[in-house]
Structures are given as C-alpha cells and as structure tokens.
Amino acid sequence: MLVWGEWSPYTQDMIDGDDRRLVLLIADEAGRNLRAPIVERLERVDAPFRAAVVGCDEPFIGLGEVAAEIVDLLHRFRPHVVHVAVGASDLRDQLEPDGHRRPARGIAELRRDLHSIADAARQSGETDLVLCTLPPVNDECQDGIRNNDVDRFNIVVREVGRQRDVMVDRWDLAVDEHAETPAHLEADGITLTSQGRECVAESTCTAIVDALIRADHPWRRFCRGVGRHPLEGVPRPRHIELD
Known part of the structure; x- marks a missing residue:
C-alpha cells in the first residue's frame, strides 16, 4: 500500500550531512490528494532538519484498516513521525461490491481504533504520532454525513490525543465552512476547495514540524529509553528517500 520515492519533491536538493527525518x-x-502541497511546504520550512516523506499508494478506507496495518507499517518504515488523516468514510454508510450497504461505524469503535494506533506508535519506541481531526461539513448541503457526527469524531480524536499525549492536527480549525471569499468547501458541503486544501496543507505542515521538534525534547528522548521496546537497540535503517 505504500510507495517509495515516487513523489519527486521528496529528496530534491538534499545533501550529505543534512539532518533528515522520515515522515509517514x-x-x-x-x-492523499494533499501530498504534493504538504511536501512543498515541508521543503520550505526553516528548521534544523529536512523532512523526507513516504505515503500510501492506495488510500486507506477507514481507521479499522489503519489499526490493522499500523504495527507492520511502523516496523517496515520506522518513521520519526506518522501523520494519520483517516476517518471520514467511517461516518458514512458504505455500499459493498455485492450491493449490500454497510452502516457507518460507531464512535466507540473508532475510539478503539485510535487507541490501537496510539499503542503501536508508543510500543515502537521511535515514532511520534499525529492524529488528524476532520474538516467541518455544511450540514445543509448533504445527507451522507451529519455535522454532529463530524463534531463527535473530532471530540474523540482530541480526547485520545490528550489521554495518549499525542499531537492533534486541527483540520476542524483550519477549515471554515462559512467562508465565502474564497470558500473553503465546494457546493456539496464536504469537498475542500483549492483554498480549503491550502489551509489543510498548511495545518498539516505545522503539525508535522511541531511533532518533529517535540520529539527532540530531552525529556521525550529520555522517556523512549525507559522500558523495553520492540525496536530498542536496533539501528534505524537508511531509507531510499534519504539516499
């Protein structure tokens, strides 16, 4: 599901000796459609490190799929930071290939998935997690997903962030559903306009950089050394994106 280095901006202009950090x-x-603007912004950040980015070749359908694969992904790529922006499809009824409709998932299930993802990041001993809220929707323009469902999901994301000491990327604050000039949402009330995508990409870049800086705090480095983690003592392999 992941692709290595097919997004050309990832390692441009990097030179030997750069302090490079891997972001998943x-x-x-x-x-997934926001990859390019996120990478462009990360390249322009004034920080004491350079970010190399990997991402999904195919989109994740929901948080359940992420929770099922996150341990393998962290062991395979061993990123410094993983940014998870999944959840909107979980709030909608889904039409299966056989024609049956799968109902939207409950908030309790999504909370369990978020905790499973946080568990995997903690147990890796090397990865800091960023969870992402959903952008607001215009409740008057569509019936597939209700605004209160988005609000409830975002409350759970923030709750898990506080409980597990992980950063939260606030797309719900970056996007204004009432903005008109220019609008942040298309006429369907869900899809982000180009301006909305710009706002979200900027928020994501800020959250990733903040997480990378936070990960370097001496106290967090000390905490990683407390207890036994599956990856403790194993050197981080070089990635093709960093060569």
Missing part, C-alpha cells in the same frame, strides 16, 4: 503520511482519498 497515512491518509484516505482526500488526504
């Missing part, structure tokens, strides 16, 4: 983007279809 886990996203649904909407989030």
Whole structure:
C-alpha cells in the first residue's frame, strides 16, 4: 500500500550531512490528494532538519484498516513521525461490491481504533504520532454525513490525543465552512476547495514540524529509553528517500 520515492519533491536538493527525518503520511482519498502541497511546504520550512516523506499508494478506507496495518507499517518504515488523516468514510454508510450497504461505524469503535494506533506508535519506541481531526461539513448541503457526527469524531480524536499525549492536527480549525471569499468547501458541503486544501496543507505542515521538534525534547528522548521496546537497540535503517 505504500510507495517509495515516487513523489519527486521528496529528496530534491538534499545533501550529505543534512539532518533528515522520515515522515509517514497515512491518509484516505482526500488526504492523499494533499501530498504534493504538504511536501512543498515541508521543503520550505526553516528548521534544523529536512523532512523526507513516504505515503500510501492506495488510500486507506477507514481507521479499522489503519489499526490493522499500523504495527507492520511502523516496523517496515520506522518513521520519526506518522501523520494519520483517516476517518471520514467511517461516518458514512458504505455500499459493498455485492450491493449490500454497510452502516457507518460507531464512535466507540473508532475510539478503539485510535487507541490501537496510539499503542503501536508508543510500543515502537521511535515514532511520534499525529492524529488528524476532520474538516467541518455544511450540514445543509448533504445527507451522507451529519455535522454532529463530524463534531463527535473530532471530540474523540482530541480526547485520545490528550489521554495518549499525542499531537492533534486541527483540520476542524483550519477549515471554515462559512467562508465565502474564497470558500473553503465546494457546493456539496464536504469537498475542500483549492483554498480549503491550502489551509489543510498548511495545518498539516505545522503539525508535522511541531511533532518533529517535540520529539527532540530531552525529556521525550529520555522517556523512549525507559522500558523495553520492540525496536530498542536496533539501528534505524537508511531509507531510499534519504539516499
């Protein structure tokens, strides 16, 4: 599901000796379409390190799929930061290939998935997690997903962030559903406009950089050394994106 270095901006202009940090983007279809602007912004950041980014070749359908694969992904790529922007499809009824309709998932299930993802990041001993809220929707323009469902999901994301001491990328604050000039949402009340995508990409870049800086705090480095982690003592392999 992941692709190595097919997004050309990833390692441009990097030279030997750069302090490079690997970022793993886990996203649904909407989030995957934001890869390029996120990478462009990360390249322009004034920080004491350079970010190399890997992401999904195919979008993740929902948080259940992320929770099922996150341990393998972290062991395979061993990123410094993983950014998870998945969840919108979980709030909608889904039409299966056989024609049956799968109902939207409950908030309790999504909370369990978020905790499973946080568990995997903690147990890796090397990866800091960023969870992402959903952008707001215009409740008057569509019936597939209700605004209160998005609000409830975002409350759970923030709750898990506080409980597990992980950063939260606030797309719900970056996007204004009432903005008109220019609008952040298309006429369907869900899809982000170009301006909305710009706002979200900027928020994501800020969250990733903040997470990378936070990960370097001496106290967090000390905490990683407490207890036994599956990856403790194993050197981080070089990635093709960093060569």
